[in-house]
Amino acid sequence: MERSFFARNPSVMIFIGMLGLFTLAITVMSEAYGTSAISTSLVKTLGMTLCLCLIALAMDLVWGYCGILSLGHFAFFGLGGYMIGMWIMYARTEAVIVTSLANAPLPPTPTELNDAIAVQIFGVVGGDSFPWMWAFSHSLTLQLMLVVLVPGLLALVFGWLAFRSRVTGVYLSILTQAMTLALSLYLFQNDTGLRGNNGLSGLQNIPGAEDIPQAVTSIWLLWASALALGLGYIAAAWIMSGKFGNVIRGIRDDEPRVRFLGYSVEGYKLFVFTVSAVIAGLAGALYYPQAGIINPDEIAPIASIYLAVWVAIGGRGRLYGAVIGAATVSLLSTWFTGGRAPDVNLGFYNIQWVDWWTVLLGLGFVLVTLFAPKGLGGLIDFVIRKDRA
Amino acid sequence: MSSLLQLSGVSVTFDGFRAINNLSFQIGEPELRAVIGPNGAGKTTFMDIVTGKTRPDEGTVIWGERSVSLLKMSEAQIARAGIGRKFQRPTVFEDQTVAENLMVALKKDRGPFSVLFWRAEPADQTRIEELASEISLVDHLNTQAGILSHGQKQWLEIGMLLAQEPRLLLVDEPAAGMSGAERDHTTELLKEAAKTRAVVVVEHDMDFVRKLDCKVTVLHEGSVLAEGSLDHVTANQEVIDVYLGR
Ligand SMILES: Nc1ncnc2c1ncn2[C@@H]1O[C@H](COP(=O)(O)OP(=O)(O)OP(=O)(O)O)[C@@H](O)[C@H]1O
Ligand SMILES: [Mg+2]
Numbered sequence: 158m159e160r161s162f163f164a165r166n167p168s169v170m171i172f173i174g175m176l177g178l179f180t181l182a183i184t185v186m187s188e189a190y191g192t193s194a195i196s197t198s199l200v201k202t203l204g205m206t207l208c209l210c211l212i213a214l215a216m217d218l219v220w221g222y223c224g225i226l227s228l229g230h231f232a233f234f235g236l237g238g239y240m241i242g243m244w245i246m247y248a249r250t251e252a253v254i255v256t257s258l259a260n261a262p263l264p265p266t267p268t269e270l271n272d273a274i275a276v277q278i279f280g281v282v283g284g285d286s287f288p289w290m291w292a293f294s295h296s297l298t299l300q301l302m303l304v305v306l307v308p309g310l311l312a313l314v315f316g317w318l319a320f321r322s323r324v325t326g327v328y329l330s331i332l333t334q335a336m337t338l339a340l341s342l343y344l345f346q347n348d349t350g351l352r353g354n355n356g357l358s359g360l361q362n363i364p365g366a367e368d369i370p371q372a373v374t375s376i377w378l379l380w381a382s383a384l385a386l387g388l389g390y391i392a393a394a395w396i397m398s399g400k401f402g403n404v405i406r407g408i409r410d411d412e413p414r415v416r417f418l419g420y421s422v423e424g425y426k427l428f429v430f431t432v433s434a435v436i437a438g439l440a441g442a443l444y445y446p447q448a449g450i451i452n453p454d455e456i457a458p459i460a461s462i463y464l465a466v467w468v469a470i471g472g473r474g475r476l477y478g479a480v481i482g483a484a485t486v487s488l489l490s491t492w493f494t495g496g497r498a499p500d501v502n503l504g505f506y507n508i509q510w511v512d513w514w515t516v517l518l519g520l521g522f523v524l525v526t527l528f529a530p531k532g533l534g535g536l537i538d539f540v541i542r543k544d545r546a
Numbered sequence: 547m548s549s550l551l552q553l554s555g556v557s558v559t560f561d562g563f564r565a566i567n568n569l570s571f572q573i574g575e576p577e578l579r580a581v582i583g584p585n586g587a588g589k590t591t592f593m594d595i596v597t598g599k600t601r602p603d604e605g606t607v608i609w610g611e612r613s614v615s616l617l618k619m620s621e622a623q624i625a626r627a628g629i630g631r632k633f634q635r636p637t638v639f640e641d642q643t644v645a646e647n648l649m650v651a652l653k654k655d656r657g658p659f660s661v662l663f664w665r666a667e668p669a670d671q672t673r674i675e676e677l678a679s680e681i682s683l684v685d686h687l688n689t690q691a692g693i694l695s696h697g698q699k700q701w702l703e704i705g706m707l708l709a710q711e712p713r714l715l716l717v718d719e720p721a722a723g724m725s726g727a728e729r730d731h732t733t734e735l736l737k738e739a740a741k742t743r744a745v746v747v748v749e750h751d752m753d754f755v756r757k758l759d760c761k762v763t764v765l766h767e768g769s770v771l772a773e774g775s776l777d778h779v780t781a782n783q784e785v786i787d788v789y790l791g792r
Contacts, residue, residue: 396662399661399662399664399665400649400664400666401658401661401662403639403642403649403650404661406642407639407650410639410640410641411637411639414638414639415650416620416621416622417597417621417622417630417631418625418656418710419625419626419710420622420656420661421620421622421656422622424657428658
């Protein structure tokens with residue numbers, strides 16, 4: 158009975174082992190630390206994929222385990238990205254301006270410096286001073302706290318209002334779509350303080366690491382993403398392995414029953430939803446420095462719908478399923494829409510994957526739903542059972 | 547015997563239809579009580595009211611020594627106050643094992659944070675095994691509840707109720723779909739439980755009710771038609787007309 162958490166959950170060790178091997182393999186093939194077999198841009202794509210796996214994990218917690226089909230998780234992901242992006246833009250711009258003013262006859266006063274940074278950042282939207290929400294952007298520590306706090310608080314308030322009124326099922330999904338749509342429309346405006354549709358850019362230039370080549374920073378970010386995914390996986394598996402997991406799965410399968418056992422279902426949902434939003438925010442904070450740019454388009458409702466599709470294809474209700482789904486589908490999507498997939502010429506019609514990928518994805522989704530309701534992750538059951546037989 | 551639960555003048559209307567009509571009901575602790583009545587008499591709705599699922603339009607529902615009103619409490623609060631419920635259709639967590647179902651029901655702190663850090667101690671393990679043997683499922687502790695037979699699910703749900711250690715148990719049609727031997731075992735379980743607490747059993751099967759050997763309340767059209775021993779109520783002409791004589 159008194160076996161350790163890892164002994165009771167062998168899949169966690171297997172996952173961590175595979176993640177470690179993957180990270181090591183990429184490192185020894187990278188331009189920075191190895192044979193240069195793979196390009197820096199591929200390293201970035203893979204690092205970003207790890208972040209997408211992390212948000213898929215967060216999605217699986219709320220949807221696969223707790224039955225809340227959130228179609229707004231990219232709002233939390235994007236907010237995490239914006240929070241870290243603000244610090245990167247501020248610190249980078251500050252460094253550039255300090256250098257350019259180094260030869261001025263008089264050193265700039267703090268106010269002059271601040272104004273110069275503001276003009277540099279907000280000139281593009283016609284601004285020349287810092288909006289209130291940039292109050293902490295000079296401090297990495299404070300912005301890192303906001304990476305957790307902003308998505309967490311949004312989820313807490315949204316969840317409290319929605320769960321308390323017992324909004325469930327498709328109505329809740331629609332509300333989450335409305336939330337992410339509203340946030341994206343709000344951010345699209347130039348005067349809301351986050352540079353409207355320009356978004357935050359140049360995020361690949363990590364402040365303080367100006368002299369370090371992208372090949373190296375990309376590997377660092379890959380390591381950070383792998384670490385976050387590994388820790389997120391362990392945390393999620395631990396949360397779901399005990400009685401808490403039983404209650405959560407009970408809520409998914411029979412909410413009234415859990416209530417009549419004396420558990421306040423709303424509190425549990427709120428807990429899971431908020432934890433999941435925080436994980437999504439962290440994933441976003443690691444993703445956008447690799448992507449280099451974030452704009453309100455990233456928070457558009459469709460992004461969160463894709464997330465649900467990844468998790469469904471991978472297999473919800475099992476953590477590795479979410480990871481497999483996110484990795485497979487997002488990498489395929491990059492390949493198909495990146496213009497590198499060869500066109501298929503049918504003679505009378507030329508299939509261009511950039512256009513037809515969405516159709517293929519939709520078809521895949523329908524097929525998985527019909528023929529493999531447990532998703533790609535369910536295939537692993539199949540293999541294990543064959544082994545035992 | 548002081549009263550544990552007391553309903554007075556309770557009425558509920560669904561879309562103009564009076565499912566419960568000026569109902570008054572009272573039970574003490576310990577006591578075993580059978581509630582019978584034709585289909586649609588309001589038996590399940592009565593349980594819905596007590597457990598907070600349905601809010602009455604009028605009337606009072608008073609609980610315990612301190613006479614608190616249940617009407618202002620949520621379902622979860624009512625459950626924590628000591629009222630457990632078995633549904634008419636057996637509802638267990640089909641995706642989880644028998645042991646997990648019982649573990650979730652065990653009387654422990656229900657707050658998310660204490661549940662998060664809770665791990666079964668040997669004493670809890672023993673208690674789960676005890677409960678499982680009471681409901682004849684000790685060989686199925688690691689079986690998924692979904693693949694149990696209908697009768698076994700009914701027992702598991704009763705086991706979950708016992709694990710909650712409620713002061714009042716509301717049991718809706720526990721013998722439905724059970725064989726003769728299974729019924730007898732269920733009777734024993736309920737009678738045993740009623741030695742230390744209040745138990746209300748809704749049942750259609752008269753043989754089953756007879757074996758419970760307790761006071762009977764007959765519901766009809768949302769109010770009490772007769773109350774007393776089984777022989778007393780079955781001799782009542784009105785009861786014969788609306789229920790027994792069908
Ligand atoms: N939520 C509801 N909305 C509308 N009508 C309802 C609702 N719940 C119950 N009713 C009606 O109230 C009446 C009483 O129903 P209830 O389920 O309490 O009967 P019952 O005595 O448990 O019957 P049975 O023996 O068939 O289980 C029925 O006519 C039913 O259709
Ligand atoms: Mg009923």
